[in-house]
Structures are given as structure tokens and as C-alpha cells.
Amino acid sequence: MAPVAKRQERAWPKLSEAQRAVLLEVLIHGSRSRADLSRRLGLSRTSLSRLSRELVDLGIVAEGEIRPVAGRGRPSEMLLIRPEAAAFVGIKLTGDALYLAVTDLHATVVHQQEQAIESREVADVVAQIGAAVEALRADFPALAAVGVCLAGDVAGAGDVSGSGDRELIVGSHFLGWDQVPLSDLVREATGLPAVASNDVQSLTAAHHWFGAGVGLRSFAVIGLGMGIAAGIVVNGTIIKGSRGHPGKVGHLPVTAEGPSCDRGHVGCVSAYATAPAIIRNAEADSYADAVRKARVGDRVAQNAFTSAGEALGAAIAAIVNLVDPEKVVVTGEGLPVLELAEAATTRGMRDRLDPAAEPVPITRHEFDFGAYAWAAAITAIRHVV
Known part of the structure; x- marks a missing residue:
């Protein structure tokens, strides 16, 4: 296939740090009054008015309805994102x-x-x-x-x-x-x-700015499917790691004996919780077949999902012990683990938490590719x- 010729229809404007700060407040937290933005960002009303005008001129935000402010003073205009921008x-x-x-x-x-x-x-x-x-x-x-x-x-x-x-x-x-x-x-x-x-x-x-993590300072997302991995936000910052691969929870130990993962590790998270492991442990033809068998009461398949839930709980406990998140979001094509083994997941987490750690909410987020x-x-x- 031949490469496509470069063609630029529209360039995103280069924003100053101050413009970006105002835009992010409105983008992530919704429409804000100028008075509220001035207070939240520590800007004078004059500076905020100038920055707002610049963003309006760029076509990124718009001025909305006028709302009264508490106490004396003139009403404040609302700034809102222009999504079509x-x-x-x-x-x-x-x-x-x-x-x-x-x-x-x-x-x-x-x-x-x-x-x-x-x-x-x-x-x-x-x-x-x-x-x-x-x-x-x-x-x-x-x-x-x-x-x-x-x-x-x-x-x-x-x-x-x-x-x-x-x-x-x-x-x-x-x-x-x-x-x-x-x-x-x-x-x-x-x-x-x-x-x-x-x-x-x-x-x-995505969940940090627009999803299940909005408003949280620290949380984790676990993607469960053919493999298992985690993304972690601490104090409002996504942890990237020194070499670009943080959140490797797949080979944490769960049991001293049991099945091995594809790397030969005995009893690790990946030996139980990933789709290939569940298929193997459930003696199923596919992941969908394993889910079907567990739902109709097949004991081998149910045990496979129970073990997967405990392994998922072990991974969650490790994250909670290390970074103390407010919430853990689980998503991916492996979500049936939570449906079929919610109690085992909770038990796997609680049994491995440090005495000082608190259990965290585990949120299920529906998934497709x-x-x-x-x-x-x-x-x-x-x-x-």
C-alpha cells in the first residue's frame, strides 16, 4: 500500500500554560463561571477575562448563561467547551x-x-x-x-x-x-x-479525564483479557515507569503450587486470571465456552473462574498495598470473572491486604474493543x- 500524502486541514492552536489551565478546568470539570475559575486557578479577574476572551477567539470555548454570584457583585458569565471545535x-x-x-x-x-x-x-x-x-x-x-x-x-x-x-x-x-x-x-x-x-x-x-476516575486523585485501571495489566494514577499523575511498562501485575504469585503460565511461573496471576488460563483450567474450547459452562453449573469451569477471581483479587491487593488508590476499575474482555467470581475476587483482595490498608471499591466498566x-x-x- 502506498503512503498517504500529508495534508493538514486544521492545526490545533498552540496554547500558553495559562490558557491551557483555564481550558482544562472547563474540559474536565464542566462549565464554570469566570468567578469560579478565577478562584480555583488563583488568577485575577482581569487575567481570567483576558484568557477567556483568547480561548473564545480561538473557537475552543464559548460564553454561556449568566449566573448570579453569592453576595454582592455582578453576575458571572459561564464558560463552556465547544465540543465541535x-x-x-x-x-x-x-x-x-x-x-x-x-x-x-x-x-x-x-x-x-x-x-x-x-x-x-x-x-x-x-x-x-x-x-x-x-x-x-x-x-x-x-x-x-x-x-x-x-x-x-x-x-x-x-x-x-x-x-x-x-x-x-x-x-x-x-x-x-x-x-x-x-x-x-x-x-x-x-x-x-x-x-x-x-x-x-x-x-x-481516558478514565482519568472523562470516565470512572474523574474527580479522583488516585485510582487504578485493570485490563483483563488475553493478558492482564494495570494503569495507575497517583496524586493526579499517570505512572509511566522508567522504561515505559508500568503496571505489570500478571506474574505476581498467588499460590505456591498449581498451574503454570506461559513463562513457566507456577501459581502466578497469569496462570489463573487471563483468558488462555481460564480456557485451559476450565477444559473449554474457548473463553465463551468457559463462561457458558460456568453459568450452567459445570464444576470444573466454576472452579476455574473462582481461581481467576482470587488471582484478580491478589493483583488488586498488591496495587492497594503499594499506592493506596481510592478505586480500582476492572475492564476488558475478561469481565465475566467479576460476574462469576465476585466473592472470590473480594476474598482474594482482603486476604492479602496489609493490616493498615483499606479495601477499595472495585468498579466494573463495560467493555468492547x-x-x-x-x-x-x-x-x-x-x-x-
Whole structure:
């Protein structure tokens, strides 16, 4: 496939730190009065009025209804996001498919599609991404950035992986990629700012600004499916790790004896909680078959899910003991573990908590692969905002 020529319809404006601070308040927390923004950001009313006017002139925010303020003083105008101001493309890559979502500036999905990947060669996948983005321009002329996520490790700027200031895919099992500067390649193919990330890290970023983690300072997201991984937010910051692969909870020990994972570790989380482990332990033909057997009372399958729940609880306990989150969000195609083994998950967590630790709420977030594409679009928003 030939590469798509670069074409830039619209550039996201370069914002000052002060403009960005005002925009983020309105973007993440909803419409705000100028008085409230002035107070929250520590800005004078004069400065806030100037910054608001600049953002309005850029077409990113609008002035809304006028609300009275407590006490004396003139009523305050509300600032709100103009969601149509920009569109963002999110792409989730698997070994076989490309899932695409377009969101507005409110992170609302306005378009979705799925394409088969005919070739896993880097150049062919990048060309397919370029062609997909190009096809969107007629309907979404305000395209501002592209985010791509995949199962694998992504080393980024400022870490100690040797990648310098480039993002590199340093391990993607399903695509067979290593040392691939994907964000650079997508930027060249589309002419748009681009960012690449691990899929669970993308989900964590999405829930941080627009999902189950809004308003929380610290929380974790566990993606459970063919593998298991965690994204962690501490004090409002997503933990990236020194080499681009934090949240590796799959090989934490659960039992001293039992089945082994694909790396030969006996009794680790991955030996029980991942989809391949459940299929094997349930003596099933597929994950759907394992779920079906457990629901109709097959004892072997039920035991497999009970063990998976305890292993998931062990992973949650490790995160709670280490970073003390306010909430843990579980998502991914492995969600039936929570449905079929909720008590075992809770028990697995409680039995392993430090005496000083408190059990945390475990939130189930419904999932399909389009959720990864939505999350990738939000990483694009975060990349430019």
C-alpha cells in the first residue's frame, strides 16, 4: 500500500500554560463561571477575562448563561467547551483488526468503524491508518490529532530506555513489532499530531479525564483479557515507569503450587486470571465456552473462574498495598470473572491486604474493543491540549 500524502486541514492552536489551565478546568470539570475559575486557578479577574476572551477567539470555548454570584457583585458569565471545535481520531490495533473512533472535544464518540488488517508489516499498517484518517476528513474537517493504542510496551520521551525524545513500540506480541517509532510514522502519514500508547495505559488516561476516575486523585485501571495489566494514577499523575511498562501485575504469585503460565511461573496471576488460563483450567474450547459452562453449573469451569477471581483479587491487593488508590476499575474482555467470581475476587483482595490498608471499591466498566479506540482518541486530546 502506498503512503498517504500529508495534508493538514486544521492545526490545533498552540496554547500558553495559562490558557491551557483555564481550558482544562472547563474540559474536565464542566462549565464554570469566570468567578469560579478565577478562584480555583488563583488568577485575577482581569487575567481570567483576558484568557477567556483568547480561548473564545480561538473557537475552543464559548460564553454561556449568566449566573448570579453569592453576595454582592455582578453576575458571572459561564464558560463552556465547544465540543465541535475539534475532532480526534483514536485507533486500537490488534493482530487482526483496526478499531477506529472519532470523538469531539467532549470525548463523545461521533463515529466508529472496524477494518481488518490485511498485513502486519509496519509500513502497511501505517498506510492503512493514513488512508482511514484521510477518508474521515470530508466529514470531520476539524481533525486535530490521532492516538493509537495496542497491547505492548511503549517507551517514551524522558525515560531511560534509550529512546531519546521518540516514542517507540518496544514490544507488541500480537503484531510482532519491536523498536517501531509508530507515533512518528503516523504523524508523517496523516499530517496530524500523533501519540502511541499501551492500550491499558490509554484506558487509564481516558478514565482519568472523562470516565470512572474523574474527580479522583488516585485510582487504578485493570485490563483483563488475553493478558492482564494495570494503569495507575497517583496524586493526579499517570505512572509511566522508567522504561515505559508500568503496571505489570500478571506474574505476581498467588499460590505456591498449581498451574503454570506461559513463562513457566507456577501459581502466578497469569496462570489463573487471563483468558488462555481460564480456557485451559476450565477444559473449554474457548473463553465463551468457559463462561457458558460456568453459568450452567459445570464444576470444573466454576472452579476455574473462582481461581481467576482470587488471582484478580491478589493483583488488586498488591496495587492497594503499594499506592493506596481510592478505586480500582476492572475492564476488558475478561469481565465475566467479576460476574462469576465476585466473592472470590473480594476474598482474594482482603486476604492479602496489609493490616493498615483499606479495601477499595472495585468498579466494573463495560467493555468492547471500541472502548480502546475511544481511549486512544482521548490520549490524542491529552497530547495536544
